[in-house]
Amino acid sequence: MNPDASQRLADVLDRELEAARQLAVTLQSERTALTGTSPEAVTEQAAIKTEWLSKIEALETERRKLCDAANVTMRSEPLLGRWRELMGLVASCRTANEVNGYIINARQGQVRQLINLVRGGSPVTYGPQGKTSSKALRALARA
Numbered sequence: 628m629n630p631d632a633s634q635r636l637a638d639v640l641d642r643e644l645e646a647a648r649q650l651a652v653t654l655q656s657e658r659t660a661l662t663g664t665s666p667e668a669v670t671e672q673a674a675i676k677t678e679w680l681s682k683i684e685a686l687e688t689e690r691r692k693l694c695d696a697a698n699v700t701m702r703s704e705p706l707l708g709r710w711r712e713l714m715g716l717v718a719s720c721r722t723a724n725e726v727n728g729y730i731i732n733a734r735q736g737q738v739r740q741l742i743n744l745v746r747g748g749s750p751v752t753y754g755p756q757g758k759t760s761s762k763a764l765r766a767l768a769r770a
Contacts, residue, residue: 632697633705639693640709643686647716650679654723661730676724 653675660668694700701710743749 629697632693632699633703636690636693636697636699636706637709639686639690640706640713643683643690644709644713644716646679646682646686647713647720650676650683650720651716651723653679654720654727658723658727658730661727661734 657672
């Protein structure tokens with residue numbers, strides 16, 4: 628690979644690494660917002676996350692074009708360390724995003740249960756064996 632192509636690829640990888648680091652920070656901030664009480668903070672962090680994902684996607688497209696033009700893979704020795712670091716960061720971001728998704732799903736379930744209670748539905752409780760059961764209690768909607 629010629630030195631110019633190598634340098635351009637290294638530059639793109641460095642920018643992609645920085646974007647992935649910023650995404651990781653944003654995902655942590657999103658998790659904090661999800662466990663807090665401010666819907667505005669959640670919305671803000673989700674928007675920032677989307678921006679970082681778009682930047683990473685654009686850099687990835689640029690990187691692939693450069694690799695195709697230079698006929699190189701990311702297994703080339705001068706780039707391999709950066710590539711491995713990027714893949715590690717992306718994997719940790721994926722995990723963090725999945726955890727945030729679980730938090731969102733849990734919150735949605737809690738909200739559905741509360742709405743069901745307010746509308747007069749039966750609450751779901753857990754018995755001694757850990758199984759769920761619905762017990763008829765006085766509905767809040769009629770209270």
